[in-house]
Amino acid sequence: MFRLKGVKAKGILSITDLTIPAKRITCIVGESGSGKTTLLRLLNQLDSPDEGEIWLNQRLSSELDPIPWRREAVMVPQATITFKGTIRDNLQIGLSFAGKPEASDERLKEALHLACLEKDLEQNAEELSGGEKQRLALARAIVMNPMVLLLDEPTSALDEDTADTVMQRLTAFMRENGKTLVMITHSRHIADTYADFVIEMKDGTGRRGRTGGVYSEWNH
Amino acid sequence: MNGTIDLLFWQLAAAYLFVILLIVIVRIKGIPREKEILIGAVRMTLQLILVGYLLVYVFGNAHPAYTLLLVAIMLAFSIRTVINGTKRKLSKALKQSIALSMTSGILVSLVYFIFIVLQLAPWYEPRYVIPIAGMIVGNSMTGVALGVNSLIEGMHGQKDKVEAALMLGATPRMAAREIVNQSFDSAMLPTINSMVGMGIVFLPGMMTGQILSGTSPIVAVEYQIAIMLGIVGSVSLSVILFVQLGYRTFFNRRSQLEL
Ligand SMILES: Nc1ncnc2c1ncn2[C@@H]1O[C@H](COP(=O)(O)OP(=O)(O)OP(=O)(O)O)[C@@H](O)[C@H]1O
Numbered sequence: 001m002f003r004l005k006g007v008k009a010k011g012i013l014s015i016t017d018l019t020i021p022a023k024r025i026t027c028i029v030g031e032s033g034s035g036k037t038t039l040l041r042l043l044n045q046l047d048s049p050d051e052g053e054i055w056l057n058q059r060l061s062s063e064l065d066p067i068p069w070r071r072e073a074v075m076v077p078q079a080t081i082t083f084k085g086t087i088r089d090n091l092q093i094g095l096s097f098a099g100k101p102e103a104s105d106e107r108l109k110e111a112l113h114l115a116c117l118e119k120d121l122e123q124n125a126e127e128l129s130g131g132e133k134q135r136l137a138l139a140r141a142i143v144m145n146p147m148v149l150l151l152d153e154p155t156s157a158l159d160e161d162t163a164d165t166v167m168q169r170l171t172a173f174m175r176e177n178g179k180t181l182v183m184i185t186h187s188r189h190i191a192d193t194y195a196d197f198v199i200e201m202k203d204g205t206g207r208r209g210r211t212g213g214v215y216s217e218w219n220h
Numbered sequence: 221m222n223g224t225i226d227l228l229f230w231q232l233a234a235a236y237l238f239v240i241l242l243i244v245i246v247r248i249k250g251i252p253r254e255k256e257i258l259i260g261a262v263r264m265t266l267q268l269i270l271v272g273y274l275l276v277y278v279f280g281n282a283h284p285a286y287t288l289l290l291v292a293i294m295l296a297f298s299i300r301t302v303i304n305g306t307k308r309k310l311s312k313a314l315k316q317s318i319a320l321s322m323t324s325g326i327l328v329s330l331v332y333f334i335f336i337v338l339q340l341a342p343w344y345e346p347r348y349v350i351p352i353a354g355m356i357v358g359n360s361m362t363g364v365a366l367g368v369n370s371l372i373e374g375m376h377g378q379k380d381k382v383e384a385a386l387m388l389g390a391t392p393r394m395a396a397r398e399i400v401n402q403s404f405d406s407a408m409l410p411t412i413n414s415m416v417g418m419g420i421v422f423l424p425g426m427m428t429g430q431i432l433s434g435t436s437p438i439v440a441v442e443y444q445i446a447i448m449l450g451i452v453g454s455v456s457l458s459v460i461l462f463v464q465l466g467y468r469t470f471f472n473r474r475s476q477l478e479l
Pocket residue numbers: 010012030031032033034035036037038039078
């Protein structure tokens with residue numbers, strides 16, 4: 001799904017060669033400040049690399065219009081954002097940004113269920129707790145039904161049990177529908193349990209390996 | 221004749237008491253602003269005296285070139301004031317948007333006002349054009365300056381929200397829509413407020429000046445209504461052009477936010 005070659009960005013990221021496979025679940029781990037968010041933003045085309053090339057679904061990123069791409073590779077940022085209005089408004093806004101027709105209430109409730117947020121659609125989103133807002137942001141991306149989800153620490157504000165349930169439902173949904181999930185996490189447990197592949201970021205370089213603590217050299 | 225000038229001089233001198241009062245207050249409060257206040261008062265005095273003599277000359281020797289030149293100077297000065305009056309460093313593109321929006325907003329309104337509303341003959345009659353241009357330029361300058369600040373602060377303060385919208389596939393236009401609307405609002409608010417308060421809360425400067433110099437209040441009011449509408453037109457035109465051009469300068473060709 002993604003291939004990065006000789007990519008340098010923001011004076012921190014430096015990736016020789018990295019492939020992120022389609023229809024798989026890939027976790028990005030690594031210590032704070034190692035460039036995880038920087039990498040994810042490149043995949044969403046929210047930033048462009050200073051050097052090197054990125055292929056997004058076999059197409060060179062520089063030849064791709066970023067806006068339609070972002071609608072197919074939706075990113076949820078590390079700092080949760082809620083928009084004005086009700087939970088329903090917050091769930092529909094991604095579709096309206098993308099110029100797509102509104103989703104039925106049924107679909108909205110499905111997305112809320114996947115994100116473990118059983119709330120009334122009419123409730124004001126500002127009234128939600130921090131962790132609830134984080135799940136709302138996740139559900140908003142799910143409603144858009146994109147080919148790829150790029151999640152920046154989607155469960156950082158959740159207790160372990162809720163985080164586990166969210167991950168279970170989300171990964172099952174992504175696998176059933178043949179979608180690609182790339183997510184950053186600080187939780188070793190989540191990476192070990194749910195990821196097909198793990199990218200470990202270290203000083204701006206990424207090494208990819210299978211789960212289970214065995215990392216194969218991918219670049220250098 | 222000498223007596224009137226003397227009286228005027230003494231009245232003016234008395235008015236400077238306010239400046240001295242202000243300086244005393246700042247002193248006591250320990251705010252280090254005496255120099256600025258003093259410089260401001262001196263500059264204001266010298267500039268106005270200079271303008272007074274300049275206008276006497278231009279009014280006495282009406283010529284389209286003089287009128288156009290004065291309007292151009294006012295416009296250039298107001299653009300400079302807006303550009304230099306912001307706390308943050310402006311990008312070149314944003315400066316261009318400011319210049320372009322103010323020039324077109326102000327000129328379109330001024331031309332409309334002179335040719336359609338007032339139907340001045342000759343059209344360059346400086347006695348009318350200069351003060352009217354002054355008011356239109358001044359108010360548009362205030363409006364655009366507010367719009368610029370609000371847009372910049374909005375983009376920086378709500379960076380995360382704008383980017384969150386982009387991440388979902390929003391166009392820059394959609395991602396910035398809320399900020400653009402807020403900027404338009406805050407830029408227009410003083411003008412709308414002054415329309416609402418007009419005549420009750422305060423008498424506008426032009427009307428006061430006319431009444432003081434002996435014009436009938438009714439005539440002064442007619443002019444004031446016309447000029448107020450002209451100001452509203454020019455401010456809204458300049459501001460709307462500015463926010464529409466301005467927000468785009470925060471995004472690059474790949475629809476990425478660049479601050
Ligand atoms: N816009 C930017 N300009 C310059 N440097 C940046 C920018 N954004 C991030 N950085 C720097 O790049 C480095 C990597 O940042 P990044 O956000 O990718 O880290 P991260 O791995 O996501 O960390 P965390 O786990 O804390 O979220 C940091 O040192 C950060 O200060």
